Amino acid sequence: MAERQSPLEPEFHVGSHGNFEHGVEILLTETRPGSIVQLAAWPGEEKKLIAAIRTVTGLALPDGAGGGSSDGVKSVFGFAPGKFTVADEAEGLAAAFAKAVTPAIGTVTDLSHGRTAIRIAGPKAEWVLAKFFAIDFALPAFPVGAGRSTAHHDVFAQIQRTGADQFDIYVFRSFARSFWKALCHASEEVGYEVQ
């Protein structure tokens, strides 16, 4: 099958940019997962959905709102009551979940094309993200694995912390290039590298 085209392509310039002479403090990349799926449980069926997530991905969800985890290949996090985003490097996640998540448990919505996953990492990741989102990125308030849904102006974003200084941001594909440009611009002052 034809490779999926990235919405960032004309604005995706591999290399170091901005004020990088004193060192690069931000790494930006597009993670391009093969699958991005949204799962939503009917009220009262959340535990069964969480069990299904574990069956399909092997990932255990910690308790509580916005809880999540990632093994570097697959990632999952809650972003709304009873709702979860799951991403996988491989394609075919929606089909796998269609079997595990029965109509009695909830619904599966394939968003593999519809969301673009951008990774920002580095010592200044919190600093740069704070320019966009009015949420607290400090580690105690936003632990590794956890997810948040928020917005930057009209750009909806789901953000998962996948490392102490690493975040994966899921944005609508149509906004991705615009958001990417803004992210690069905001990273200029600290020096950034696109990988």
Next chain:
Amino acid sequence: MSPRRTDTGGRIDRLKTIRFSFDGVAYTGHAGDTLASALLAKGVTLFGRSFKYHRPRGLLTAGVEEPNALVTVLKGEVREPNIPATMVEIHDGLVAISQNRFPSLAWDIHAVNQLGGKILSAGFYYKTFMGPVIGPLKGTRFWMFCEHFIRRAAGLGSAGSAKDPAHYERMNAFCDVLVVGSGPAGLMAAKAAADQGARVMLADLEPRFGGSTNWSNETIDGAPAADWARRTVTQLEGRDNVRLLPRTTVWGYYDNNTLAALERVSDHKEQPAKGEPRHRYWAIRARSVVLATGAFERPLVFPGNDRPGVMLAHAAERYANEFGVLPGERIALFTNNDSAYRAAIALKKAGAAIVAIADVRSELSPEMRKLATEAEAEIFAGHAVVATEGGKALSGVKVQRFDMVTGALTGDERSIHADCLLMSGGWSPTIHLASQAGAKAEWNAARQAFLPPKPAQQWIGAGAFTGSFSTAEAIAEGRAAGLAAAGGTSTPAALPTVEAVHGDPDPAPVFEIRAKGKSFVDFQHDVTAEDVRLAHREGFVSVEHLKRYTTLGMATDQGKSSNVPGLAIMAEALGKPIPEVGTTRFRPPFAPVSIGSLAAERFGDLKPERLTPMHDWHVANGATMYSAGLWYRPMIYGLSGETIEQAYVREAKATRESAGIVDVSTLGKIAVQGPDAAAFLDRVYTNMFSTLAVGKARYGLMLREDGFAFDDGTTWRLGEQDFLMTTTTANAGKVMQHLEYFLDVIWPDLKVHVTSVTDEWAGAAIGGPKARQILAACVTGTAVDNATLPFMGIVHGQIAGVPVMICRLSFSGEMAFEVYSGAGHGIHVWEALIEAGKPFGLVAYGLEALGTMRIEKGHVTGAEIDGRTTARDLHLDWMLSKKKPFIGSAMMDREGLIASDRLELVGLIALDNRPLNGGAHIVEALDETNPHGSIGHITACCYSPALGKHIALALVQAGKARHGTRAHVSDPLRNRFGPVEIVSNHFYDPEGTRMHG
């Protein structure tokens, strides 16, 4: 004699020379200088001309409260006016100019306004420019006529019109404790909170932390106070739970302990570093705030108190100790309190002669007498300054015996030769942020000042802000505040010890010396004590009226130095105590804020935009892009030399003759999933969806609760419990929220999930007589013939190896198909369709051709579903099911919504063969001189290649009954009048034979 740089002292670096210019003259200063201190060091005392009278003005202060020395800073083409010279850090290449003078600061022609001083009193413009009652310049027209000349003569600096190339930024911050102000109280608070492990932010509007330690002669723990401050700052710098923000003005205190601050990141640099913003707007959410904002010294009000050379006592202390600049050689002081004596000592130490201290109090404490002796100053106890002498610079002052109780002046005036007069009228705590946070300030009679109110939000005050003016108190209160803000308890460690000159913090209650001559209260707006009394005499006695009538406190400094003296004078005129007169509430911003920092990244190239998967193809293929909301869509694909009309006519014609393709990826798409999805759609749409077979699509109409039409689109049934709803591009977000509202709030029992999948799918609509052949040429895995893919049928197949979903539906009126693929495959499928279409004459068309074909077909869009039309108005009543209730069904039959004279959708044909205009009104008979009597208006118009005519859709009163009759367009704004024929909105192929094939 004039001001000069001292040989030693100050926090400037005499080894670093900086070159800048002011009013075209080259100057040098040192690193650490402000524009004010650097110019003062070069003997410059004249900084500006006053607002109304064009009086010469010099520096009154050394800080953010400066009302006089406002300058315009030029950076390339960009000019930023009204910046206090006291807040401009000099850098190499800085260019600043003075304001409100012509032709020059020294020779200003408007200075003649001073001669007419009696006339230009409060309310002068209101009274004079009301204008005659009759005639061509009656009433406000006279003002409008004169305004231009007045505005040119009066006022501050002018803004530039060049585009500001600087980059601004917004930053969201969270902390446990925000400390505002970095004087001894702020530093102690920050340190105490940080020691507790709290996340601390420390902001100060000055470039140097330390507040008064930078210019006091005090010692803390045996070392100069500034050394202690620097040590403390160094300790804070090394901690990762502390963020230090110098050059940052916290200007707003909003609900929920949210504060706004402006960081001037690179104004003090010749060039910002790469990517560095000019200003950064901080939105700070703090669990608690320590307000350690200090206090402003007040001027005294007496004749000639605005002459260059007259300055606040502590400001002179700052210039001497912080900047190494003596503001004069022979200095006199005039005070109502003890703090000025400290300044006298400081200036004496810095090398000036202190020629006199006039104190309104007749009884002076032995300590103050001792300080005066130490300063070798002649003491005038129970005296006041009644006049200042000199032209553009002070040459002397006159003092006279003064009775503090009666205000009477007696005895002979005595002249004292002085080139600088320092005044101190007591101190006003900087309570602005506490006031913004939502509580009323409280008058303290002992301090003769408004003290901060009881906190209405989570803040704690410390230091001079609370009216505790000594450094020892500031240190103790600062530590307590920092601890409490961090939720800690008291630590037993000893507080730093302070050695300082001790004085009484309470001033004498004297604000004004009433003698002959102009005595200024508000220096920036040129409001005198007499103006305040005039306002009182004319009945403007409330503090709010006083403010508006005299404009007291309404200038860019927001009355930082003038509010309390103004109130005191009004209180005296009213014969009431000050607290009964009241004070106006402080509002954000504390100090002027750049608009750029508020707009930040929402502006220009960084404005968010939405692009379809085929965007780059459109641009590469000559499309003129059109912004529709945040989306960018092709308007036309113009060939060279084509006009817009030629292009869309060609595109529409080609589509009707062979085939056309258009990007419809922007249509709103919502996945509606769950066991109750069909039942839910029955409630949401006016027509039935539960009866729709899997693999089929249906056109649906939604109403609002009030019965008016809301949105339309097709919904595809992909599975028993799985629907794909499409909405108009513009309403995608609104429809989504509408559905979510009903599912969450009204029908929580329905098991339905809705998800925006607009971005999941790329959509291409391909239509025209050859459309099916083109699909047949490139689609695999399914047939596309009439039996397999009937009207409103859906099939799944592949194009160029990727999965597609094809639905046969038509907006153009031709045999047409919507081809959906995963967005990441959108361009791949689009290019395959273009390639397959080449032998068939396929053209890509844009929004103009799309609009043209929909007008020809009489389909409605947002122009007709405008929130005021009903389904009946749009002839969509056939879609209103009678078998079920739906959203809007109860309200849609109200009397007014079924009236016979409602505006109804019709078609119009221009009988004069000229283009029609959107928004033009329709009248029954034409009367160009009286173009009234509208019976409706045009919602959309085009040249129709299919009909060869200029046509339009319109909403016309009882329109259906008028089919076949004549009317006229009446568009006086665009001077377009002419006959039209009213017809059905279905201009083209009303039977739909083309799309049914």
Next chain:
Amino acid sequence: MLITCPYCGPRDVIEFTYQGDGNRERPDPASQNFEAWNAYVYDRLNPAGDHNEIWQHSGGCRAHLRVVRNTLTHEISSVAFVRGDHASAARRKAEDKA
């Protein structure tokens, strides 16, 4: 103004959409009682003081919230999911730092 979303924690008001008076009672869908429909569609309480409002966290989890807000002070005295069956998804106290 901040609204503490039970799922997402305290967020700026800019992330929320006001969805109207929370005191409205939607009549039975089949009802033809015009007065009841009229009251539902048009009548609003507009009190000076505590007001029962519906807000959607449209820039976050998109849940609808029942918010009691003082119209004079903006003080919010309670926030809860409109859907009772979401209660179990509320943010735990320990994580209430955001």
